[in-house]
Amino acid sequence: MIAQMKVHGLMFDPYNNTFIVILRDEEQSEMLPIWVGKPEASSISFALEEVTTPRPMTHDLMKAVLDVVGAKVISVVISDLKDNTYYAKVHLMYEDSEYSIDARPSDAIALALRTKAPIFANEEVIRKQASDELDQWLENLKPEDFGKYEA
């Protein structure tokens, strides 16, 4: 039903002038590419490289707000894919209550990396995106197109 994913890499998509976050499951049998904008990609890249920026970035502020009141990110889930748009949920725990909040996957991933929360994907989402077209597109990419973040 649901698979735990790791951020496998971050790459530039020259055809669409955007970035792609590559999620893979633990067995590395499934892959989920998610297209994200440049600011979101930078934020994810800072978290992957554990770069501390002089001033807090937007997702650092999110974490700081959660930290200051003692709320915790339990997990984030890439929950749906509709009309080429991915949907995600951020699951928070605060004072013994659980909250599920609608988010873009890019924000959810950027926050998960900063809070060390696990990232999950609904298997239905992985199945939906596994079109031949996409596989072909990815096969045409050279290894050096991929980022250096080996999971």
Added chain:
Amino acid sequence: MEQSGLKELTKLTVHGVVADPNTETQIVILRDEQTAQILPIWVGAAEGNAIKLAMDDAPTPRPMSHDLLRSMMEHLNLTVSRVVVTDVKNNTYFASVHLLSQGTERTVDARPSDAIALALRSNSPIFVTANVLQQRGGNSLETWLEKLGTKNTSAGG
């Protein structure tokens, strides 16, 4: 202490966001409605857009980063009582977000761009310390824009 602190603060409104013709950054123009004094703050393109979207009240198909932050805070019953542009050092501006959680106020360090983007989305007041206004405030928007070499106010206040 809190009272005397507030006295030294000036309330500002977001007057507009303009593109800096010399760099790829954007400038958020904060304005004191009483004196018409302005405070320009340079922000990145993404942050400038986040502020513009909030000013225009433009709904996006999916929640943007600051919408997510506001949404998380709403779920957790946290309110933004105010944001304050607190300091400027070596051309870097500092801000703080004041949160109310069950009657307790907490303060979180933020970049002014994030603080302003959040304040606009939560209808919270924006303040600046006397120190920052003294150092960086300008008298008139027109004079300042002329100096900058642009009349391109892309968003009105």
